Amino acid sequence: MKHSLTLTLRIALLLVLFAGTSVFGQSTQRFTLSGTVTDSLTGETLIGATVMLTSAQRTGASTNAYGFYSITLPAGTYEAQYSFIGYQRRTITIRLDANVKLDLALGLSSLTLNEVEITAEKKGVDLQRPDIGVERMDMKEMEKLPMIFGERDVLKAIQLLPGVKSAGDGQAGFYVRGGGADQNLVLLDEAPVYNASHLLGFFSTFNSNAIKDVQLYKGSMPAQYGGRLASVLDIRMKDGNVRKLGVSGSVGTISTNLTVEGPIKKDKASFIIAARRTYADLFLKLHPDPGVRDNKLYFYDLNAKVNVDAGPRDKLFLSGYFGRDVVGLGTTLGIDWGNATGTARWNHVYAPRWFSNTSFIFSNYNYGVAFKTDAHDFSITSVVRDLNLTHELSFYPRPGSKWQVGFSSIRHTITPGKVESSGTSGVNAFSIQDQHTWENALFASWDKTVTDRLTMNVGLRASGLSVLGKGEFYTFDPEGEVTSTTLRGSGEIVQTYVNPEPRLSFSYLTTEFSSVKWSYARMTQNMHLLSNSTSGSPTDRWISTSNVIKPEIGDQVSGGYFQKLKDGAYELSGEVYYKWMQNQIDYRNGADILVNQYIEGELLFGQGRAYGLEVMARKNTGRLTGWIGYTLSRTERQIDGINNNEWYYARQDRTHDLTIVGTYELNERWDFSALWTYNTGNAVTFPTGKYTVDDQVIFSYTERNGGRMPAYHRLDLSATWTRIKKKHESTWNFSLYNAYGRENAYTITFQQNENDPNRTSAIQTSLFRWVPSISYGFKF
């Protein structure tokens, strides 16, 4: 701790020095060009569009998450070039003799003549940005990829990137660079989503029709993000078309979804509503037997957003998500779970160089289990709730320099389990006390172009977590038995943890077409998920840092080399990373994590390490586009009390992971795509021996995760037919998941051999072979 504090001080000093050089030395008069970049048809703001000013020297800026840009230059005349991937480039001459506000709309390149298309911006990595381990998912590219169940899924698309691994066959859950499933911060319009999957993990909670932008940070996290060790998945919803009313939707094999968007007041205010529901269960309703008819299995979700342009300096956004999964077995058993999030945001431009955003964020995840028979009538409910106030101020003092400072204050409340019961039931009402914590963070981040070749981002996040009453707080002996109990009053601070989290990244252009990048980031995590199921369950328990559970700490160093070939037509990149993790959590053998008051006594704490190499080759232009990504990695844990205190492979440790994705554009109508993925099987614990007690054959185990699941591979194919008319666009997508019918192991169980009861067999269960699906999409 002492070491990291001195390091922090040094960084702070460095920041002040650099800041000094940029503040002093202003001589000629400077003016600011600022504004918003939008799509010319829909009025949607464009995130990450670039503005390049050409004069004596090239300088530029890019738009932030709200489409805002600001650049301050000495008085003069400039050529300003606005560009964005997939859009026509626009060049405008600007006389900067006063502050200029210029809101600019860009047109889609595909809607224009071929000769114009040549000037359209190509996608690709920005060599000069100091971000390493950052991936932006291109929503248009995603539309061409094969699907499963006729459902487009952002989380499944990001699993195709190096360093990101699927949680299992057909699963939406993912692991990033050796982190656990709960170590990904999944944000929807800044609101954390605690359970990002539907229907036992086979679908993500994100309706891709309502999504504008997806960014995944797996290496250098900017200082404004915090709270999870492994990654940040920042998903931004569309704002809604401010020009005209539009309806779009899709009908797939499993679900239907419909999106309506349009202006409330033209060019001033707009809305979007996107709804989705699965309908497999509707067929159950047709069944004559009530025992079948009364069963339920479905999910639905709703995204809604309103945005209002409240004047030249202000913009307001209100967005929300509500999703629910419902599973019911007749009238006897019902389980439902889901997330609700809400975000109210206010963008304010104090001055052309000062942009601010204030957000008030709500997030709620809950589940309920209801059980009803003649003798019993009870329910169990559990809730995780966050209230969050965040303020962020961006300052653009001069080209090549950008400051972001702000704070975030989150109040977490967890109701771990509450049992309610009717009077006649044999079950007593019971409740585990709520867990209250208050998480605060202050952050400052500085992007600076040091020389023509060297750019950097220096940031510091100071995060604090206070454990609050009211409640009983326990201490435990090494065996996990309670040794003392302290009662604390409501709002009383029981303990506070403060962690400085330095973030540093550099990019150095070695040639015009290549660069090397390096970064270091420390992350901390105060919300932890306890799960002992193979595929994740809605009843997995979230638990906050407490007097017993320390904040998880992760330090990651990564370095990379990036190369563009043939003017950006091809890209090559290689990244290496090493990550240390402290205060990792696991639990004792036989721990009961459901509705347990003394859960902390069931936990064990230790450390983790993960390292790897990620290589990617991409082709960005031509009829055939796509990429090959390969990851070589290792992920290990060491926890006293597990595996004789020795290091063992984490479940998600997969040595090799290879993905090949290709899309071929045959003509204006037809696109074909294929993806092939291969990975080493998960590390799992297999039995090594057997014995008998209680007249049953019981397996014995030796090493934790010492076994391997068989290697996983599959090929997916798809064909997409698109027809664009003036006012109407329709697409058909035909997909085949697991085209060569590989029987991938979902689980392996061990049981008595059917032919010889004296022997034991390993039985593999596979789920998806040759899953065809059709989806029809429309837009008008």
Next chain:
Amino acid sequence: MKQQHILFSALLGLALISCTKEITLDLENESNKVVIEAIVSEGSGPHTVRLTRSVGFDTSNDFPAISNAIVTISDDLGNSEQLTETGPGTYTTATLVGVQGRTYQLNAQVEGTTYAAAGRMPVAVPMDILMVDSFPSFGINTRIIVPGYFDPAGMANFYRFIVVVNGMKQKGIILQNDRFTDGNVVLQPLFVNGLELESGDEVEVTMECIAPEVYDYFFSMAQNIDNAATPADPVSNIHGGALGYFSVRTISTRSVVVP
């Protein structure tokens, strides 16, 4: 939440076309661990201790018995008895009596190694009724077994059930505790995996009142069977590195014929 697990498996089976096949895995084979299964029930016995060894995963289910061990059980009143080997690996008492509230000490010497365990016999809770109820599930009226008992208030109680249908002991581990049912009339159904009862079947249920550490042992064993992400050997109450358990328990048995 056993019910939930069953439901999820059922849904998975329904919603997806899954397939299974036998595969060959190259597993390590570890054998020859000492396995102790020692039980003291309420009453005069005879109480039995079985000593066997574990075998490698790939071998057949012939578990070698351990003979010539020195096995003693004593209680906290100073009664002690060395058990006689009445069959290969099976050691029985002649005089020792199991009484509620007494603590029993097990000591077994196997080839120079001593294994020891202790357990206190819990308060006996009798099963007062045994019924067969029906439960609609996916169009089939599944019959379920429901034992009934009065859980004593103000103390933690742990139960284990053994189901025998037409003389066949059913596989699986069925446990209940009174975390949510303290002091109540408890009528919680017993879920036996793969059991389909028919009219006329004879069902015999034995309810054991067991010690908390024995409950934990079976609970972790049940988690392994339910395909937990990270199975491990259950934490045994026997010191010295043996597999198995020492259970000091009371029992109560009832039978019913499925109507």
